[in-house]
Amino acid sequence: MAYDLKLLPFPPRIRAPDFLQENPLGTIPLLVDGEVRMTESAAIIQYLATRSGPSALSVEPGDPAYGAWLNGLHFGEATLTFPQTLVLRYTRLEPEARRNPQVAEDYAKWFMARLRGLEARLIEGGGYYCGGRFTGADISVSYALLLAETLTLSDRFSAAIADYWARMQDRAGFKAAKRAQASETAPS
Ligand SMILES: N[C@@H](CCC(=O)N[C@@H](CS)C(=O)NCC(=O)O)C(=O)O
Numbered sequence: 001m002a003y004d005l006k007l008l009p010f011p012p013r014i015r016a017p018d019f020l021q022e023n024p025l026g027t028i029p030l031l032v033d034g035e036v037r038m039t040e041s042a043a044i045i046q047y048l049a050t051r052s053g054p055s056a057l058s059v060e061p062g063d064p065a066y067g068a069w070l071n072g073l074h075f076g077e078a079t080l081t082f083p084q085t086l087v088l089r090y091t092r093l094e095p096e097a098r099r100n101p102q103v104a105e106d107y108a109k110w111f112m113a114r115l116r117g118l119e120a121r122l123i124e125g126g127g128y129y130c131g132g133r134f135t136g137a138d139i140s141v142s143y144a145l146l147l148a149e150t151l152t153l154s155d156r157f158s159a160a161i162a163d164y165w166a167r168m169q170d171r172a173g174f175k176a177a178k179r180a181q182a183s184e185t186a187p188s
Pocket residue numbers: 011012013025026027028029039040041042077
């Protein structure tokens with residue numbers, strides 16, 4: 001699908017206050033598709049994967065992998081990135097005096113422990129989150145692995161997670177998305 005990517009300075013709530021007119025929450029991402037406005041990453045993936053009918057990224061009701069697919073969409077955002085946000089906040093976003101290595105390490109460990117759920121899925125899902133093929137569930141989960149890399153947690157990945165993450169980054173779609181991001185310059 002054609003799209004127009006706009007990067008914002010972070011956090012937009014403070015550094016791009018006009019964005020609050022678009023999204024009163026001030027959070028990213030925001031997807032605008034005609035009259036449709038969406039601010040939940042997992043729902044955005046589901047929407048894009050099914051908006052025009054079944055696609056290669058969706059798993060449909062009736063497919064044995066349907067439940068696992070929905071689970072994977074939400075697992076990435078609700079279970080994996082949650083502990084990472086504490087690491088991000090207490091290592092980088094807070095002013096120096098309020099940073100807290102103990103909180104950051106506790107939640108880093110919590111995140112790493114939760115990756116065991118992904119390892120189990122990769123065995124069950126034939127090297128992908130579900131169904132033996134790449135779907136939107138892998139996009140959701142891979143975002144958490146990308147954030148882990150930014151937070152320098154990826155050097156703690158097990159061999160199975162490291163292999164999965166390498167395969168996800170090697171996909172043409174991932175590379176195209178990174179190129180699109182790099183060609184946009186976020187206003188500072
Ligand atoms: N549940 C939302 C979370 C959105 C969210 O909290 N985004 C963060 C960045 S990952 C944000 O924009 N924070 C800035 C703020 O809260 O001002 C999703 O699934 O995308």
